[in-house]
Amino acid sequence: MPHVSDSESMQSSYVAPGNTVAAARRDIEARFSANAMENPSTEARWLIAHILNVSYSDIWRQDDRVISPELATQLDTAVARRLNSEPIQYIVGQCDFYNTELVIGPGTLIPRPETERLVDIALSLYEPPGAIADVCTGSGAIAIAIAGELRPCPCIIGTDTSAAALEWARRNQRRLAVKNVLFCQGHLTAPLAPGAFALITANPPYVSPSEYRSLPPNVRDFEPLTALVPATASPDSDGADMVRDLATAAVTPLRPGGWLVCEIGASQGPTAHTVFEQAGWQSVRIERDYAERDRILCAQKPI
Template sequence: MMDETWTILKVLQWTTGFFSRKGIDQPRANAEVLLAHVLDTERIQLYLRYDQPLGSAELARYREAIRRRASCEPTQYITGRQEFWSLELEVGPAVLIPRPETEVLVEKALELLPGTRARVLDIGTGSGAIAVSLATERKDLTVVATDRSPGALEIARRNAVRHKVEDRVWLAAMDLFSAFLPAVPVFDLIVANPPYIGDFEFAALPREIAEHEPVEALRGGVDGLDVIRKILAEAPFFLKPGGSLLIEIGKGQDEMLPLVPDNSRIDTCGFIRDYSGVLRVMHCRANG
């Protein structure tokens, strides 16, 4: 990309070939998303402006985006955006990139919430994807969203502001339930997308995930269940009678989790499939 004239079409063709040689998945889509980001436009506009030449500053910014993607940095971190539940969310290296399978948890949460003025706890909120999605759907909802990471909480705050729910998404820095009064059942629903990648599985993750997304939000111990077990042990004490606990889990982890947890406050638990048919969400209900 030096002295010749580079049009949008020519740049996209070159970048698609380069990404293909580098083994980047969906090379054309990646090239288009990054160029649209650099030009601050929609992807569809690229097709309408194929013959438009790029200026030197635009080429420089695009070269930098290409370099970052070629090093396996996720496209979402380069653009700073990811869509979730039809909402555009800010993302960055301090938070996991929200995945489509987590939308199943949001969908189930909305089904389980009581009719009015419900209170939800979102453990390990990250980007705030779950908390913000629930708050945008239910105007009477209050969500307490917690995380250990100050960087994650700042991104969650900006996402709440972006979608005008900052008055109903209350952010708190804590590890699990550490800052709450013991055994006070104040929540109608507790949701969590905790670290659940086991050591063996982590070693096989793509570079985009293992080298760029926050390790502390991914790894859950040898079998991936360390944090999930803590949540199952503690969460029931903060649920109102009849309240529900929803936890996202990894593929196959349903076989390692009890259908009847060793907790007198919880009835039997079950599992919910995601859109790919994987048992993805554990659902437990408090006695009452």
């Protein structure tokens, strides 16, 4: 599924060996701008920093460094991948999330900035003691971010059906030496013990099949379908299938008074609100993101 034009894909080199880093940066930035990419300067620096194995903030100190043929080839490959719409986070293999830097790659969703709002809300609702679960954990982003904020850290369990995603979650846990977090394979809340949890967070797949078709290539062609569209969605689904499932599935593992905090699609607020109220949850509310879109469902299990 190449997105570069034929003439571009046949071009053998985006970075000339023997160029300085500053010249390479200008060339890559110009190439990215010509492809109407949103942040050409930031992305050019990010790719160069990754290939040179220096921090992003140190890239300025490398301006006069001459790029060896080996590094030019590696940079070329990285630029070609990016021009083919591959997300830059997959190319550099990492992304920032909340209070940490995660390793990620194909097989798991790239954590989004709006999910950081879910972490803030979840932390504000959590009342210790009591275990926490993060269902649909993916790279473990939410579970690991929460673990980084709580002292002492309670037991946190992350669940996901995808073995590939759980591998990334466990890699992040090992790399960041996160204690008290356990990742389990299973459907939604199935691996969770009844009545043990004070808080359940969830960022389930909530994209409808029709929305999926209009997603940009960097999402649709690279991020896992199962992380975006609920596996059970019918062709005319609104995408909220798993949000509805959680209205039932999250009841048993929560202790009375425990909270579910769940990310939803921007058009799913009224549906989610109604479904949870009708299912008997209390204090149901929909929080908005910084762009004023309905984004996060909060609901409390009756005491």
